[in-house]
Amino acid sequence: AEEALRQSQKMEAVGQLTGGIAHDFNNLLTIVTGNIDMASRALEAAGVNDPRARRALDNAMKGGERAAALTHRLLAFSRRQPLAPKPTDADRLVAGMSDLLGRSLGETVSLEIVTSPGLWRIEADQNQLENAILNLALNARDAMPQGGTLTIETANARLGDEYSAQHAEVAPGQYVVIAVTDTGEGMTRETLARVFEPFFTTKEVGRGTGLGLSQVYGFTKQSGGHVKIYSEENQGTTVKIYLPRLVSDGEVEPAAEQVTDLETSPRRET
Ligand code: ADP
Numbered sequence: 001a002e003e004a005l006r007q008s009q010k011m012e013a014v015g016q017l018t019g020g021i022a023h024d025f026n027n028l029l030t031i032v033t034g035n036i037d038m039a040s041r042a043l044e045a046a047g048v049n050d051p052r053a054r055r056a057l058d059n060a061m062k063g064g065e066r067a068a069a070l071t072h073r074l075l076a077f078s079r080r081q082p083l084a085p086k087p088t089d090a091d092r093l094v095a096g097m098s099d100l101l102g103r104s105l106g107e108t109v110s111l112e113i114v115t116s117p118g119l120w121r122i123e124a125d126q127n128q129l130e131n132a133i134l135n136l137a138l139n140a141r142d143a144m145p146q147g148g149t150l151t152i153e154t155a156n157a158r159l160g161d162e163y164s165a166q167h168a169e170v171a172p173g174q175y176v177v178i179a180v181t182d183t184g185e186g187m188t189r190e191t192l193a194r195v196f197e198p199f200f201t202t203k204e205v206g207r208g209t210g211l212g213l214s215q216v217y218g219f220t221k222q223s224g225g226h227v228k229i230y231s232e233e234n235q236g237t238t239v240k241i242y243l244p245r246l247v248s249d250g251e252v253e254p255a256a257e258q259v260t261d262l263e264t265s266p267r268r269e270t
Contacts, residue, residue: 011218014198019078026071033064070209077198077211083125083222087246090122090129090154090176091115097130101137101150108147109140116154120245122176128219129243135212136180136239142203143184143237151181155262157242159226170226174245179238179262186233192269195229216241230269 040057043050094113101111133152140150157177164172187195194200196217201208216239220227224244231237240262 015078018074022071022074029064029068036061085123085125088122088124088126090178091119093126094152105141109144110149112149112151114153119154120156120176122243123246124223124243132216132219135216139212140182143182148183153179153262175242176245177240177242177262179240181238183236186235186237187231192231228269
């Protein structure tokens with residue numbers, strides 16, 4: 001619990017700091033790109049056709065646009081967007097993402113979606129949940145440069161008192177679990193210990209921001225849920241998002257319902 005608190009305070013502080021910097025930086029970038037644009041137009045208007053000057057300005061503009069895209073991601077991360085939770089069928093939400101996911105994964109990674117008949121409903125901010133799943137899928141893709149399989153699977157899960165005793169931040173109860181599994185390179189013990197830290201990345205500059213799993217963590221916690229990661233080097237990674245079941249007024253919990261959490265082969269976990 002103490003660890004969870006420290007984590008959320010850190011996120012809060014980092015969020016405020018990044019928000020401020022990203023905002024100012026974005027304003028400055030507007031000046032830079034605006035002036036590049038003006039210089040290009042001025043050259044054109046003067047009838048100057050210097051390919052080297054043109055290329056230099058184009059490159060500067062591209063750099064500026066990439067920097068702007070990065071500051072927008074930082075702003076989106078730092079903004080404590082209030083969630084807009086709605087009753088949600090996680091299987092439908094995942095199915096609705098399959099085209100987007102297929103396109104994002106490229107040719108060498110195949111996508112498997114395993115739905116769960118009788119899946120409970122959850123109450124979730126659908127945009128944020130889609131973002132979280134997309135972040136996990138992109139991480140999975142990056143972990144499988146040689147290709148592989150990305151599996152997204154759902155299930156009803158009951159986290160009991162025993163489980164909660166070991167994980168002080170988790171309330172016992174009924175959850176829907178969404179598990180994202182890849183057959184990629186996995187994580188070292190050191191990486192696994194730090195994955196939720198904002199800005200922690202092992203990817204090269206320009207490829208990773210280190211904010212993907214921070215978003216997943218922040219969103220899940222804010223939704224009353226829980227994230228677990230299982231990873232083994234050279235075998236792959238499973239990220240499980242647990243989101244609380246939506247029990248509407250008057251609905252009675254069925255007595256003998258099939259409840260199974262998803263199997264995870266014995267892997268190192270967070
Ligand atoms: P980013 O993807 O921008 O680096 P994340 O917060 O999403 O930021 O991930 C942090 C780090 O966790 C990654 O740089 C990578 O080292 C590790 N990681 C995350 N997901 C996976 C995965 N599916 N397989 C292997 N490593 C992963």
